Amino acid sequence: MSSPGLRVLGTVAATVDGRPVRLGGPRQVAVLGVLLVAHGQVVPDDALIEAVWESTGPPASATVTLRGYVKKLRKVLEPGRPPRERGRVLVREGSGYALRTGPGAVDSDRFTTLLNIADRYMADERHQAAVTALDEALSLWSGPAYAGFDGEPWALPEVTRLSHLRRVARERRLAARLALGEDTTLIGDLEVLVAEEPMAERAWELLVLAWYRSGRQDAALAALRRARERLAEELGVDPGPSLRRLETAVLNQDQTLMAGRRR
Structure with a gap:
């Protein structure tokens, strides 16, 4: 059976x-x-x-x-x-x-498995393989997790977990593509991501890096200012250490900002 x-x-x-x-x-x-x-x-x-x-x-x-x-x-x-x-x-x-289901019978399990595989590829700097795995993972989604039940108390913790992982997968896919040298072509996708998730500092970091690697230090600094404003407006906090370090590196035109970038 x-x-x-x-x-x-x-x-x-x-x-x-x-x-x-x-x-x-x-x-x-x-x-x-x-x-x-x-x-x-x-x-x-x-x-x-x-x-x-x-x-x-x-x-x-x-x-x-x-x-x-x-x-x-x-x-x-x-x-x-x-x-x-x-x-x-x-x-x-x-x-x-x-x-009781077989391995991979539930699409959310396949999604998390592919996300873990992509993480290993990223750690090994196999960025194209990571993109392929993340493309497959994200293709499993056809709407919000548990659509129709996503507001039910029994579903909410799992919906929150899966929604967070979906955002992580999108961020990591864009990070892998950025490492492959796709700078200018990613800016539109990253602008969409920060508009949808303005509190996600990792998304802002990727947008700043994409602008900087595209030769637009001014746009990178403008994105940093926008991130600071949104965090202050929504949460009443300053950017975290990683975003602050990135701001310093952009101001100083630090060569490490181009590290790991392929052409």
Whole structure:
């Protein structure tokens, strides 16, 4: 029996043998979502019920309804399983349920694996390989993580974690391309990134470096001023040590700013 493929980097969805399957209504999908964010850990019945019905309070029949949702999800995710055979994907353990999936079955797991691979390539200065891995990682996203459930309390910590990693992946992809000598061509992408994430100092650093390596010390200093203003306006803080060191290096036209740059 093949393991289903599960998607959370966008709308929660599933495939079986490469074909999309219908997961049911919002609460039934929420049951699957709660189990997905548990990363294979057992979620007790009462915790599942509390999470799925948190906004309205559970009905008197919540336990029976939960079992019905699980039964329907099993039928969708394990279509070849004999009726009386123990579930292999959505399993019952003790007083709860857990989701057991094969390696790489969940797109968020594939995403984090590719991000780690890219980190190793960057450490070895294999920047083109890092770009390729990060392109693949970012292509897995089709919208906000757990779209439709991203405001639910049960999803929020995982959505926050994955959203942060998505931003990190975008930053590292641009950093790798910058190391490959793509200066001027990256400025537009970096301006978009700082507009979307004005508190992300790493994005500002990359923008400053791109401007400087393009021969525009004036634009690099202007970007540094903008970063300082946004941080003061939004957080009431000064730039961190790394951004301050970069400012000093730009003012001094430090040769290390061109280090590692390929042509």
